[in-house]
Amino acid sequence: MPPSADPSVSVTLAEIARIAGVGRAAVSNWRRRHDSFPAPVGGTDTSPQFALSQVEEWLRRQGKLDEVGGRERLWPEFEALGDRDAMGMAIAVTGARLGTAEAGHAGHAAGLLSETAPARLGTADAAVGIPVGISLSDAQRALVERAVSLARKQGAYETFDFLLGRWLDTHVRQIGVTPPPLADLMAEVAELSRDGEAGDVGTVLDPACGTGGLLLAAARRWAGSGSARTPLKILGQDIDPTQAALAAMRILLAGHLPERGDASWEVDVQAGNTLRADPHPGIRADVVLCNPPFNERDWGYEELATDTRWTYGLPPRTESELAWIQHALSRLSPGGTAVLLLPPGVASRRAGRRIRAALLRAGVLRAVVALPPGAAPPHSVALHLWVLRAPSGDGTELGRPVLLIDAADVRTEPSGGTQKTGRAAIDWPLLRKIVVSAVQTGGNGGNLPVGHVSVPLIELLDDEVDLTPARHVPKTTISTDLSLRRSWTRFGTLLHELRDLTATLSALELSTEEPAGQGTVTVGDLVRAGALTLRAGQQPADGAVRTGDAPTDSVPVLTVSDVLAGCGPSSWLPAYEVSAGEAAGTLTVTVPEEVVVVGAYRAFGAWVDTDAPTVLGPQLFVLRVDPTLLDPWFLAGCLRAPANARRAGTHTSTSSRIDVRRLQVLQVSLEEQRRYGETFRQLTAFERSLREAGAVGRELVDGLTNGLSAGRLPRDRR
Incomplete structure (x- = not known):
């Protein structure tokens, strides 16, 4: 090239x-x-x-x-x-x-x-139809x-x-994508929910297809399942013409991969507003897979009030997701299956309880699956899968119980791209095993490592009609035991770390005499002397910050709220946006061995950033030292002293701010700084292990209390 x-x-x-x-x-x-x-x-x-x-x-x-x-x-x-x-x-x-x-x-x-x-x-x-002009x-x-x-x-x-x-990746903030593992899981659940008709899929529809992730998963699963004269039909629509065009080309090109073999499919992806102007009104699909837009207010409430799709009731203005559910059901052939990805509020919001009750009475709602946070955008929310089946016409679906699966805790220890933020990643193989097993057995699959239950309609048709799985599904014995074993293992490791640090720190004997010839200097004085530079954190642009599982090349964003919560950064930015923001001077980004200071009294602290780069929000400050004059660990240790914060506070209330320039630092030689700095480093490790041991200890107490109160103390066999 x-x-x-x-x-x-x-x-x-x-x-x-x-x-x-x-x-x-x-x-x-x-x-x-x-x-x-x-x-x-x-x-x-x-x-x-x-x-x-x-x-x-x-x-x-x-x-x-x-x-x-x-x-x-x-x-x-x-x-x-x-x-x-x-x-x-x-x-x-x-x-x-x-x-x-x-x-x-x-x-x-x-x-x-x-x-x-x-x-x-x-x-x-x-056959790909894209009704947009391209110039x-x-x-x-x-x-x-x-x-x-x-x-x-x-x-x-x-x-x-x-x-x-x-x-x-470049436009991840503007475009929500269904992750491939979740798309494959939705297609598999749809297949399993067809009651033995898994090999008879001729038409698949996604009425809000985006860039075609769900349609691609469907094509790969069901290509070749139709008759030789009628290849699989892949139908899609999206309100964004660019995404519709990309979806069409994506599926078309996938059809020419060598591994496709003799399988074939027809593709028809259109651009337009599905709820207001459906291009496939006469289609009756065997399967509908959809990740619709959430929380829309302008979905067409007024102009669609008399639409024939609202078999189960007119969706309230604030419940656009219920409009998508009924649209999906209206486009299914008798006995067809739909799997939709929805926010958890759809299962419990008061405004939608009448339609939820109507869906239950008609027997079209088969299952609700609570997914772990991070399964799909928005990553901070534990989304739900709704599995629906169109009436077959023979009434066999009436009175069927609803399968509820609570898989919100199916996550692994922090690793890879989530290490910086401390959030757990999703264990996709385990999640698939749990959901597939529960769907296959209808909730009678025995001891799975997650809660699931088949709930009779009479228990759901109360005043609230709350379909949230966590409300109905008890924690399983297996999940509790596994959690306790992991917690005890981690607690033992922390105790070993604390014993080693205790032996070192307890041997220190602090002098009772006033040090001679040791003065102090303020951060402001050190800035003026060129020994360090001081930069303030900045607020990222509105809507720029993401939450949930972070890609490998993302940069965590730290705020005062994160410091107060004590759980590390809870949000992130893509690396390319951080580079652009740093170049424009609109973001403050740390580098290794810089000292971060919290300028809010209620969350005051100072530490060496060993996990840089980190984007700092408002009321956070970063100090870069001249290593020939200052040791960063010594500086952080001096700055974080509670007495130092009281002296530098603007007033005495807990909402006061810290004037970072007024914080004081001991005046000692660089060699002495390093000696102090090593001790400060050990003290920081001691504090971190102590805090984590407390959190794990609380988990153990709660888990054991729940087990004992349920009568699970082993019998005395003497």
């Missing part, structure tokens, strides 16, 4: 590493060792930006440009288009060009997604040509999938 013709396209050190197929440390080493390495054209000292064209040329001269980096070299040019839709449509047209080429190899080319007008792309086993700029057209050229070498689907993945 030729180098970028646009010199304005820039890349970070991490992107250079991906282009060259090496680690970031190797790129930093090249930059130090080679005077010819391109100079930064922007960014900051901690996150510099380099011209892509200069980087490519330098890598070629050095023989370090690996062919596998072709897609990585291509992506910065897509990103330079700037506009989300401009990038997305260029990727969609790339997919159309690649799909036509793939179909052409099989002798089935029948059209092309036009770059200037609406069109349809069809093959013998695929590309010269830059977009040139980029599409380079992408198509690269795809001929590195694979059509692989190239398109890479570009789509990067586009989604």
Whole structure:
């Protein structure tokens, strides 16, 4: 691929590493060792930006440009288009060009997604309708040509999938995606809920398909399940034309993968408002999979008041999810199954209780599954899966109990990308095993490591009609025992750590005499002397901060509320946004060995940030020391003294603020600072272990109390 013709396209050190197929440390080493390495054209000292064209040329001269980096070299040019839709449509047209080429190899080319007008792309086993005009700029057209050229070498689907993945990562705040493990689970649950008709799926619909994750999972599960004369029909719609186009191309290209074998499907994805203008009014699907938008207010309450889809009652204005549930049921064939991903409030909000009761009486609601937080956006919420079955016409569904599964605690210990935030990751294999086993047995599967129960309708049809699984499902014996064993193991480890630290710290004997010749100096004095720099935390832009499971390259965001909660950062930002914010001066980001100080009296503290980078919010401050003059651990230890906070507080109430510049530090030599600093480090470790031991101890007390109060003390066998 030729180098970028646009010199304005820039890349970070991490992107250079991906282009060259090496680690970031190797790129930093090249930059130090080679005077010819391109100079930064922007960014900051901690996150510099380099011209892509200069980087490519330098890598070629050095023989370090690996062919596998072709897609990585291509992506910065897509990103330079700037506009989300401009990038997305260029990727969609790339997919159309690649799909036509793939179909052409099989002798089935029948059209092309036009770059200037609406069109349809069809093959013998695929038909994609996207009713939007696409007008590309010269830059977009040139980029599409380079992408198509690269795809001929590195694979059509692989190239398109890479570009789509990067586009989604770049715009993760604006676009919610159903994670692949959850999409596969929803398709499997739909199959298992068809009461023995799993091999008879001819049509699958997603009325809010986004970029097509659920449709792709359906295509892979049911391709080839229809008759030879009637291939599987994949139908979708989304209000966002760009996402609809990308979904169509994604599924089309997946149909040309070698592993697809003889399976085939037809694809029809449309752009438009599903509730107001459904393009598939006559369709009766065997399966509906949907992750609809949540908490919409302008979903069409007034104009759709008399719509025939509201068989179970007019959805309240504040209950848009109930409109999506009834839309899904209206598009199912008799006995068809729908699986929807919904917020937990749908199961309990007072405004929706009449419709929930009507769904129960009609026997169409089969199961509600409470998922762990982080299963899908919004990641801070424990979402629910609703499994519904359209009436078959013979009345067999009436009076059936409802399966409730509480899998909200199916998570692993913090690891990988969640380590910085301290949040648990989802154990997807265990979650699948639990849900699938419960659905297969109808709630009679014995001792699973999570609670599930089949609840008679009479117990649900009360004044509240609350379908929240946690309200009805007791904790299982197995889950309680496993939790207790893990807690005892962790508690024992913490006790060992505390014993070692206690032996060291208890040996310290503090002098009773007033130290001679030791004065103090304020942080303000040290700033003026150049011994350290002081920066204040800043509020990220509205809506920029994400919650839930964080990607590997994300940066945690720390707030005063997080410090008060004592659980570490609870939110994060993508790395590319942090780099941009740091370059623009709108974000405060730490580097290793910097000292963080909380400027709020109620949460006052100071520590060395060993997990940098961290984005700091308001009332947090970061101090960067000159290592030839100050030891960071010594500085943090002096600053965090409670007496120091009282002296520097603006007034005596707990809502006061700390004037960080007035905090005082001992004046001792650097060698003495390091001696003090090592002791402060041990004291910090002691405090952390003590706090965690207290939390684990409370878990043990609660677990044992619950077990004993339930009569689970073993019998005396003497």
